[in-house]
Structure formats: C-alpha cells, structure tokens
Amino acid sequence: MALFDGQKAFEHVRAQVELGPRPPGSIALARLRAYIGEYLGALGWKVEEQPFEAVTPNGKIAMVNLVARYPPGEFPGQGSILLGAHADTKVFDFEFVGANDGGSGVACLLELGRVVPQLDLWRPTVLAFFDGEEAQVAWGRGDGLYGSRHLVGSWWSERRLADLVAVVILDIVGDRQLRVTRDLHSTSWLQDLAWEVAWQQGVGEIFEGPLEWIEDDHLPFLVGKVASLVLIGFGHDDQGGYFPPYWHTPEDTLDKISPLSLEQVGRVVEGALARLQGSLPREHSGA
Numbered sequence: 001m002a003l004f005d006g007q008k009a010f011e012h013v014r015a016q017v018e019l020g021p022r023p024p025g026s027i028a029l030a031r032l033r034a035y036i037g038e039y040l041g042a043l044g045w046k047v048e049e050q051p052f053e054a055v056t057p058n059g060k061i062a063m064v065n066l067v068a069r070y071p072p073g074e075f076p077g078q079g080s081i082l083l084g085a086h087a088d089t090k091v092f093d094f095e096f097v098g099a100n101d102g103g104s105g106v107a108c109l110l111e112l113g114r115v116v117p118q119l120d121l122w123r124p125t126v127l128a129f130f131d132g133e134e135a136q137v138a139w140g141r142g143d144g145l146y147g148s149r150h151l152v153g154s155w156w157s158e159r160r161l162a163d164l165v166a167v168v169i170l171d172i173v174g175d176r177q178l179r180v181t182r183d184l185h186s187t188s189w190l191q192d193l194a195w196e197v198a199w200q201q202g203v204g205e206i207f208e209g210p211l212e213w214i215e216d217d218h219l220p221f222l223v224g225k226v227a228s229l230v231l232i233g234f235g236h237d238d239q240g241g242y243f244p245p246y247w248h249t250p251e252d253t254l255d256k257i258s259p260l261s262l263e264q265v266g267r268v269v270e271g272a273l274a275r276l277q278g279s280l281p282r283e284h285s286g287a
C-alpha cells in the first residue's frame, strides 16, 4: 500500500508559497533550505549544503544545493538512487511564487522524505534540492541548470558519480489536469519502469502526455552516464498534451495545485523506488 500523502505534500507547497519568490541568493530561498533541513533532519536524514559560485549572464551568484541521504552515510553511496527537484524560482520583475514551477517538485521530495524511512529499502536514497535550475536571462547556452551541473561536476571529479544507479527529477507536477510528458532525453528503461508502475497503480493515462525533448536537471546526469528520468507536466495543447497557461506568470499560485496530482505522481515515484531495489540494467550510450 502506498504511503505518499498528497495533502501533506500540498502543505509543503503552501509553506513555499508563503516564503514568496525564491530566486538564487535570496533570503527566502535560504529560509526554504532551513525548512527542508529541519524537516528531513528530524526524520533521520543526513543533510548537507553544497555552496558554489555560479557564473551567469548576470555575473557571479552565490548558490547552494541541498542534498539529503537516508540512511545517513557518505554521499551519494554505492548503488544509490537520487530524487531531485529545483528549489529556486525564476527571477521576474513581477511577484512569482512558483507554486507549481519549483514548489510542486520540492513538496513531493519532502513527502517522499517522510515515506522513504518507512520503506524497507537497501539502496541509499538521496534527495537533491537544486539551486539555479532556472535561467537568469535566457534558457540555453549555459544559462540554467546551475545546481545540477555543479553537483554532477563535483561528484564526477571525486569519482562518486558512478555510485548513482538512477535519477528521477520532478518538476511542475502539481496541476489538477496533470499530464506527464514522455521526455525523449530520459533513459528508456527507467521511463518504461515508471510508466509500468503508473499503469499498475491505475493512473497510466496521466502519464500519456505528449512526447517532448525536455531540458531539465536530468540532463547533466545523462551527460555523466547516469540513467535519468524527468517527470514533468509540460507539453503542447495542439498535441493533446497540457501546457499550464500560467507557467512563468504571476498566476502560478497555490490555487493551481491539486493534492491528488501530487499524490498520483508521488506514489508512482514511491512504487518505482521499490522496483529499483532489484538488479538494474546498465545503459551505456557510448557518446
């Protein structure tokens, strides 16, 4: 029986929205990290901040990733599975609280932080809350994905990246008309596994969103040859998919978020985590 509780996740979205806009370097984002650290620490997770300096089109910005591991031990740990989401919200000249874009992924990770210690998992679980996923000026050409690129780079240079066997990124998963995109960058065996769990749990239709090439925090892990999947509710209306009309507008607010959608996605991740405890295929792209 699945443990993930959508209402509990929803309360974590509310807490983030109440902090206001959470761009890199802001006090609100530091407060969010404190909230995450306190919550997960009390549940027995080892929590660590990873500060770094990002070179952006707006100059150098001090950023901080937050990583947590259960059971406590060295990061990430042999055979571990990483679940990730971006904690930052995009910088705008209007009030942008990012309930769905930013808030929903973090909220799911926090609720999974409550669930994971209750599951009998032998693989370590790592939760990664990335800073600087959003572009400072314009997406692409090195603007965006600052936190995930930094984490992958540092674990790569320390020869720890290969300890990860799978990565699942959550982003924009709170809409009440959620349709999860089938991302074409994601590792196929991992995507198939998650989609199979979704159908078994009776929510397969939600996972039949449009095919898209999604650029998100899974990309640096794919470059590092780690099997990676993004779960994102994002697509084109004209392809039968769903594009939240309030995306990157002042309307990305708490009222757009459905506890049920959070629960449906969260339970698929919970089920996938259990399935990933067995032996796993290894993909080598050779690129």
Ligand SMILES: [Zn+2]
Pocket: 090, 101, 134, 248
């Ligand atoms: Zn965004």
